[in-house]
Amino acid sequence: SGLLTRLQTSAPTIRTLSSSNSFSQNIPSCLWKLGRLNHVAIAVPDLEKAQALYKDVLGAQVSETVALPEHGVYTVFVELGNTKLELLHPLGEKSPIASFLQKNKTGGMHHICIEVDDIKAAMTELKKKKIRILSEEPKIGAHGKPVIFLHPKDCHGVLVELEQA
DSSP: OHHHHHHHHHHHHHHHHHHHSOGGGGSOOOSSOEEEEEEEEEEOSOHHHHHHIIIIISOOEEOOOEEETTTTEEEEEEEOSSOEEEEEEEOSTTOHHHHHHHHSTTOEEEEEEEEESOHHHHHHHHHHTTOOBSSSSOEEOTTSSEEEEEOGGGTTTOOEEEEEO
16 A cells, blocks of 8 residues: 555656656747658759650659749659659759759759748748858749758758748
């Protein structure tokens, strides 16, 4: 009976400690939230061949080619059930994709794009955390929404695009 009494009196203390010792103390409060994966971008040396692969061979729904001169790229989106692939091809001599393809002749993954609910708040907080952003202000991306890119050296070798959801 002595053990049962001790267990009964210590149980409320344990509950009190566990409820007051919230895990949220360890999670930094953010003014913005990371959302879903919007797309994975793939640089391709031959856009027509890449479109044909996804459309004719794999049977995916593939968009028309869209030129984005402010980003120096042609884009094509491949619709998948839960996300998209973005096929990128150089537009102009100063295209970042042209320099990528010089190093990667057959193409390859260029960046990932993740949605955020507040791109301005994300920029402010990421700068405070010493994450380099590759532009001073967001640019309008392929979906007509503001986007920024995070330096790959600050993101474990991955170029990360954040897009306003």
